[in-house]
Amino acid sequence: MIRFPLRAASVLLLLSTGACDWMPGKPTREEEPVIPADVHSFNTLYRNNCSGCHGANGQLGAARPLNDPLYLALASDEYLLKITNDGVTHTLMPAFSIANGGGLTDTQVHEVLDGIRRAWGPMADSSSLTPPSLISTTVGSVERGRGLFTTYCSACHGPDGGGGAVAGSVVDSSFLAMTSDQALRSAIICGRLDLGMPDWNGTINGIEHRHRAGLAPLDDQKISDLVAFLTSHRVEFPGAPFPSLTDPRDTD
Numbered sequence: 001m002i003r004f005p006l007r008a009a010s011v012l013l014l015l016s017t018g019a020c021d022w023m024p025g026k027p028t029r030e031e032e033p034v035i036p037a038d039v040h041s042f043n044t045l046y047r048n049n050c051s052g053c054h055g056a057n058g059q060l061g062a063a064r065p066l067n068d069p070l071y072l073a074l075a076s077d078e079y080l081l082k083i084t085n086d087g088v089t090h091t092l093m094p095a096f097s098i099a100n101g102g103g104l105t106d107t108q109v110h111e112v113l114d115g116i117r118r119a120w121g122p123m124a125d126s127s128s129l130t131p132p133s134l135i136s137t138t139v140g141s142v143e144r145g146r147g148l149f150t151t152y153c154s155a156c157h158g159p160d161g162g163g164g165a166v167a168g169s170v171v172d173s174s175f176l177a178m179t180s181d182q183a184l185r186s187a188i189i190c191g192r193l194d195l196g197m198p199d200w201n202g203t204i205n206g207i208e209h210r211h212r213a214g215l216a217p218l219d220d221q222k223i224s225d226l227v228a229f230l231t232s233h234r235v236e237f238p239g240a241p242f243p244s245l246t247d248p249r250d251t252d
């Protein structure tokens with residue numbers, strides 16, 4: 001007589017312990033949250049930290065493409081590491097190292113940069129080309145830069161750089177306030193292949209752009225001159241004139 005309730009109790013016990021593993025709402029193993037420092041997949045690290053600005057698959061973002069073999073060939077490991085760890089002050093490029101208040105461990109910073117090189121680095125054979133160095137070795141002249149701009153850039157960016165039929169302004173004071181000299185230099189050397197701006201050699205993916213046909217490749221000095229010309233448009237109060245602060249109702 002006593003046997004039945006005991007058996008029923010053990011069945012219940014079994015059911016209840018087993019049931020705990022699939023209680024409604026309990027996350028499955030795949031859904032369990034991963035501690036951020038434990039993420040080591042390049043795709044996830046890039047997607048979570050870089051793609052918002054540098055674009056999905058490393059291109060077509062607001063900031064320069066990282067999916068750019070020429071850029072990656074010119075940028076040293078130390079340079080990429082420094083920028084990623086420290087960010088670029090006065091621009092939107094954040095610092096990622098934990099020491100600088102970012103959210104990536106040293107290992108993760110290396111993983112994301114190694115991944116960028118592995119995924120997007122290999123260059124087609126370009127041994128005959130000698131692109132200028134990414135870091136400037138010369139001092140630019142605004143006057144020479146103005147002349148070079150007319151020859152090399154106006155067809156797309158307009159006669160004074162304020163915007164043309166093909167591309168927008170590169171002398172806008174707000175744009176220049178948020179962009180470092182180095183980013184301007186990188187753009188002139190490597191172009192914006194994703195958006196249709198040719199590189200130092202006048203080409204996009206190896207094909208000469210018609211607006212650069214017949215023009216010599218840009219060298220270190222010319223690029224410094226162009227950067228000097230662009231940055232001569234920086235102003236003390238970017239974005240001015242500001243909308244009036246006067247209340248229109250105060251006019252009487």
Ligand code: HEC
Pocket residue numbers: 046049050051052053054063064075080083084088091092093094096112113178179180181182183184186187
């Ligand atoms: C909030 C936007 C933002 C995010 C997120 C971001 N970047 Fe940037 N990044 C920028 C901007 C803007 C610049 C250009 C800064 C300047 O003017 O020099 C830049 C510049 C860079 C440069 C230097 C480009 C040059 O001209 O040489 C590298 C390298 C770079 N970012 C890597 C990364 C990596 C790697 C990540 C992710 C771990 C990342 N960035 C995430 C906005 C961002």
Ligand code: HEC
Pocket residue numbers: 062063064149152153154155156157166167168169170184187188192195196197198209211212226
């Ligand atoms: C064939 C057309 C073309 C020519 C020539 C050209 N650009 Fe551009 N440039 C573009 C396009 C397209 C963009 C993308 C932004 C846009 O559409 O305004 C761009 C973007 C830029 C940017 C911003 C880069 C960024 O990452 O935000 C700079 C700086 C720039 N150009 C400078 C120059 C300079 C300096 C020259 C001359 C050496 C030049 N460009 C020649 C088409 C051109």
